[in-house]
Amino acid sequence: xxxxxxxxxxxxxxxxEILKWHxxxxxxxxxxxxxxxxxxxxxAVTIPSPRGGKxxxxxxxxxxxVEVGQVIVVIDDASSGTAKTPVAAPPVAVPASATGxxxxxxxxxxxxxxxxxxxxxxxxxxxLGIDIQTVAGTGPGGRISVxxxxxxxxxxxxxxxxxxxxxxxxxxxxxxxxxxxxxxGIPYLELEAMPDFASFGPxxxxxxxxxxxxxxxxxxxxMVLVPHVAHMDEADVTQLDEFRVRMRKELEGKPGGKISLMxxxxxxxxxxxxxxxxxxxxxxxxxxxxxxxxxxxxxxxxDSGKGLIVPVIKGCxxxxxxxxxxxxxxxxxxxxxxxxxxxxxxxxxxxxxxxGSLGGTGLFPTINYPEVAILGMAKAQQRAVVREGQIVxxxxxxxxxxxxxxxxxxxxxxxxxxxIVRRLSDPLFWLMTR
Numbered sequence: 276x277x278x279x280x281x282x283x284x285x286x287x288x289x290x291x292e293i294l295k296w297h298x299x300x301x302x303x304x305x306x307x308x309x310x311x312x313x314x315x316x317x318x319a320v321t322i323p324s325p326r327g328g329k330x331x332x333x334x335x336x337x338x339x340x341v342e343v344g345q346v347i348v349v350i351d352d353a354s355s356g357t358a359k360t361p362v363a364a365p366p367v368a369v370p371a372s373a374t375g376x377x378x379x380x381x382x383x384x385x386x387x388x389x390x391x392x393x394x395x396x397x398x399x400x401x402x403l404g405i406d407i408q409t410v411a412g413t414g415p416g417g418r419i420s421v422x423x424x425x426x427x428x429x430x431x432x433x434x435x436x437x438x439x440x441x442x443x444x445x446x447x448x449x450x451x452x453x454x455x456x457x458x459x460g461i462p463y464l465e466l467e468a469m470p471d472f473a474s475f476g477p478x479x480x481x482x483x484x485x486x487x488x489x490x491x492x493x494x495x496x497x498m499v500l501v502p503h504v505a506h507m508d509e510a511d512v513t514q515l516d517e518f519r520v521r522m523r524k525e526l527e528g529k530p531g532g533k534i535s536l537m538x539x540x541x542x543x544x545x546x547x548x549x550x551x552x553x554x555x556x557x558x559x560x561x562x563x564x565x566x567x568x569x570x571x572x573x574x575x576x577x578d579s580g581k582g583l584i585v586p587v588i589k590g591c592x593x594x595x596x597x598x599x600x601x602x603x604x605x606x607x608x609x610x611x612x613x614x615x616x617x618x619x620x621x622x623x624x625x626x627x628x629x630x631g632s633l634g635g636t637g638l639f640p641t642i643n644y645p646e647v648a649i650l651g652m653a654k655a656q657q658r659a660v661v662r663e664g665q666i667v668x669x670x671x672x673x674x675x676x677x678x679x680x681x682x683x684x685x686x687x688x689x690x691x692x693x694x695i696v697r698r699l700s701d702p703l704f705w706l707m708t709r
Contacts, residue, residue: 277326279348281341284315284617289397290342291315292485293335303329310348313341314485319613328352340484342392392419403428490583497644502680505639506688510699512655513670515539518702531601536672537575537629538600539699540652545571545592546705547694548625553683554648554691555624565682574623574643575603577610585643586615587623631655637673647679650695672699 284291291313298304306327313320331349335341392400392407399421400407410427412419472478483491497503519534526532548555548571557566571592574585586606591599609615626643631654640651655672662669674695678688698704 276331277328277350277352278346279310279325279350281313281343281345281347282322283343284313284320288315288343288617290340291320293337293339293341294319295337296333297321298324298330300330300333303327304350315617319615320617324348324350326350326352396421396424400424486579486584493644494641497642501642501644501647503639503642503677504680504685504688506676506678506685506692507637508674508676508692508696510672510674510696511660511669512536512672512699515699515702516655516670526597531597531599531604533604534597534600535603536631536652536655537603537627538596540627540629540650540695541573541575541588541591541599541603542596543695543698544573544625544627544650546698547691549592550694551683551687551691553687554678556647556682557645558647558679558682568624570622570624572622572624574626574646575606576626576628576640576643577607579610579613579615584610584615584620585623585626586610586619587621589622625649627652631672638675640675640677642677642679647682649677651675651677 281291292315294312294314296311297309304310304324304327306325307323309321310324311322313322328350331351334345334347341347392412396419397407400410403424405424405428407419407424410419410423411417412423516536519536519539523532523534526534531538552567553565555568555571557568558564559566570590572587572589573591574587576583576585586609588599588602588606594602606615606619609619623643623646626640626646626649628638628640628649629652630638631652633654635653637653638651640649642649651674653673653675655670657668658671659666660669660671661667674692676688676692683691
């Protein structure tokens with residue numbers, strides 16, 4: 276029998292939601308044939324079967340969440356004649372109750388291999404700033420409990436009164452409202468228990484899962500950790516938009532031919548980032564260092580229908596406007612089809628979000644942490660403006676730069692935005708600077 280564990284699905288991914296089983300118990304599956312579709316907090320992936328044989332058992336139904344390292348399928352590979360010698364499992368911590376020894380002290384370095392811990396336990400570790408890889412689990416099979424994490428955080432001491440505990444079945448029990456503030460570590464921040472909404476009328480509950488769950492975590496992390504500042508400006512894109520419309524007719528049917536203002540904005544951003552590298556950086560709070568990225572991978576916020584995702588267009592500095600446009604079209608098509616891959620979401624250095632198609636006069640976007648800035652585009656529309664003492668009709672696009680005030684100052688943001696606005700308002704300016 277071969278026990279197939281949910282493999283590592285990418286950096287920072289610890290669990291996934293089962294979307295679809297491609298084989299059922301009793302059926303025979305071929306090696307490398309599609310086995311299960313799993314949606315993580317970054318993308319949906321299809322996992323192939325690592326062995327051929329008969330499906331003996333499946334661990335989980337559609338909609339269930341499974342953890343990396345958890346056995347999800349048992350395959351009778353002997354029935355296919357392709358049985359292989361099993362690979363030895365990595366060493367795990369031995370519970371004190373099994374040896375009679377005293378409970379081990381929190382380990383500084385942990386054996387390699389999948390970490391066995393519930394999502395709630397991982398969340399507590401992140402909130403306390405602890406690398407869960409360094410915590411020794413005292414539960415069955417080396418399972419790490421909330422108590423293990425808190426004991427590690429306090430240098431071996433017992434968990435504080437009122438905080439969450441692990442019951443005899445190894446299930447993390449919810450924290451009381453009194454403990455939630457202490458876990459955050461932020462003075463005066465105490466999360467009160469939710470009121471009984473059902474007492475006022477009918478309600479419907481839906482679990483927060485996958486992409487929606489990741490968005491919630493990212494937004495909270497960004498808004499709590501990063502001191503946001505917004506700088507707003509407007510670009511007169513009249514000439515640029517007229518050129519765009521003309522070129523769209525000439526390029527009809529060609530890759531990137533459905534050109535929008537987004538690729539032009541992306542190229543303008545890249546040129547501005549070269550002169551103001553602090554906006555293409557990340558702040559490492561543990562080493563107290565600024566990490567300047569010498570590459571230009573721009574994320575574009577996309578409403579996928581299942582939640583906000585940010586696919587990344589890589590190497591924008593080395594691509595033409597038309598090439599960037601083709602990449603944007605391709606990634607948008609993948610998002611609509613639900614076929615975004617994990618690699619499409621990695622490696623971003625700066626993000627642009629465009630709500631212009633939805634309307635509105637402006638926005639204050641949230642920084643895509645650990646990046647340090649994000650540009651928001653509102654709807655470009657005709658307005659009456661004053662030019663050289665005359666009222667004229669121009670196409671104006673509002674822009675908002677939200678940035679991390681730990682990394683850049685207001686004057687930096689103003690100069691950065693001036694460069695972007697200059698290029699968008701005067702397309703011929705690019706000919707003098709490239």
